[in-house]
Amino acid sequence: MDFSLTQRERDFSGRVREFMVREVRPSLKGYAQELATGDRWKPLQTIEQLKDKARGAGLWNLFMPPSGGQSHVDDTFEFSGERLTNVEYALCAEEMGRIGWASEVFNCSAPDTGNMEVLHRYGTRAHKDRWLRPLMDGEIRSAFLMTEPDVASSDATNIGTSIRRDGEHYVINGRKWWSSGAGDPRCKLAILMGKTDPQAEVHRQQAMILVDLDTPGVKIERLLSVYGYDHAPHGHAEVTLTDVRVPVENLLLGEGRGFEIAQGRLGPGRIHHCMRTIGLAEEALEAMIRRLGSRTVFGKRISEHSVWEERIARARIDIEMTRLLCLKAADMMDRAGNKIARNEIAMIKVQAPHMALAIIDDAIQAHGGGGVSGDFELAADWAHVRSLRFADGPDEVHARAIARSEFAKYRDERR
CATH class of the missing domain: 1.20.140.10 (Butyryl-CoA Dehydrogenase, subunit A, domain 3)
Structure with a gap:
């Protein structure tokens, strides 16, 4: 049993650690001042400037592509980051985690990381061109809509949001909350989990679908606090979807595969x-x-x-x-x-x-x-x-x- 780190593991974790000390930690005061000035729900230039430096240092999209799964489209290398293993990324993420907002500097913050992995593994080329590319470039943010206020969502089979086929569209109706990231004005995409067939076998009722947050019928009802903290500019939202019409090609993999x-x-x-x-x-x-x-x-x-x-x-x-x-x-x-x-x-x-x-x-x-x-x-x-x-x-x-x-x-x- 060998607990020593490989040269690659030492290299990436050391570079992230050094960047945190040299660039991120000295920016703590500027971050706090900027967040306290004017509208709290805005992109922070402190982070945007650090993003440019992180990308220039080759410390960008460190988690991409996901290990243990291949894309359904042969574009693996076009949509990839540094191709770290889970162990390599673990060591880097520990360094990022020392400051709560630092992960965004490296384009490695939730829920974007998980959403990018979904798009990489299960998205079509069209999905990747429209959504994955700008997410990997740090131009937009995303949300993941799974939890619902009306049911115990720890059992995901309880999820009741309806995804109903209507011609060349799916019509979505439901209420979600704890939609992390939806408070950010750059949040343009949500990956939503809902039911396409309530009569199917219990684990084949659900599907996941891509929802443009600018679609009519999507409404941010409120931004939730966590023990009194609003987590601006990231935010956690309660979202209602009323007769939201989404093209059928936005469904990931197919009905029942949520x-x-x-x-x-x-x-x-x-x-x-x-x-x-x-x-x-x-x-x-x-x-x-x-x-x-x-x-x-x-x-x-x-x-x-x-x-x-x-x-x-x-x-x-x-x-x-x-x-x-x-x-x-x-x-x-x-x-x-x-x-x-x-x-x-x-x-x-x-x-x-x-x-x-x-x-x-x-x-x-x-x-x-x-x-x-x-x-x-x-x-x-x-x-x-x-x-x-x-x-x-x-x-x-x-x-x-x-x-x-x-x-x-x-x-x-x-x-």
Whole structure:
């Protein structure tokens, strides 16, 4: 068992790390000032300028094309980035994840990454020319419309949005929410999951379809907050679709194949969240250590009190264990495919947010009143990571899958 990194892994992660230190971190103040000035729902020039530098440095679309799947059209190399493996990308994503908005600098932010993977794997050449190319160029943004307010969407078979064939169009009616990215004025495309045949076998009722957000009948009802944060200029929206007419060629793969596409999209998407979360945990640990060493209580530095020694040690142990599990899942995805790695993906999806939440919470405690204020990023980071326990499937769904796999190992013994 060899845990050493390859030259390519060291090269890409090192270049991203260096870019974060040299370019992104010094831009934190400018980003905050720009976001606080005027309309919050606008493209930020701080990020746009960094995008040009990242592209020039060869650090652009690092996740493309997805590993473990081939395009249905022979244009793989035309629509590709640096062609990193999941392990290689994991190491880069951890570095990006240390600052919440940094992934966009490299054109590697959700939900665009997952949507680009869907278009790459399942889209036609026309879909790619119209949507994938501008997404990969960073000219537009996209949203993923799956979750619905009227049903428990952790069971995707509950999704009720109707996709009905009418001649050369599909007519869409439904209500979605937590449509991440829809608050950005550059958001032009949504990939929507709905039902084409409610009478079919339960996992063959759904389909995915491309929706131009400028289509009549699409309405952004409101932008949702997450623990009071609006996440501008990205945003999470509630969207209604009323008699939205979409050309039949916008349907991906065909009717009844929504779950097939979802599994291809959500596997990589889940692990991308975990990769970034590890970086955020490292950032919180560093902030905690610096704070503990800079303050004195009861005659000695806070870091010298034994309770904090225990918390720091626990944080380092938990980060290292989580990183190893994440890299194992990524390696299995590269070697055997997403389906074989499903248990590891489920395990890391549960573990990473729990680990990061505990460390961020301790970092907030170390900062005292400042920790819950807006003077530091810790409160916002905690709110973001807490939402990941729902995103791409809640903890309970992943735990259920893990437990069922364990029970299956001993099923024959019970007969």
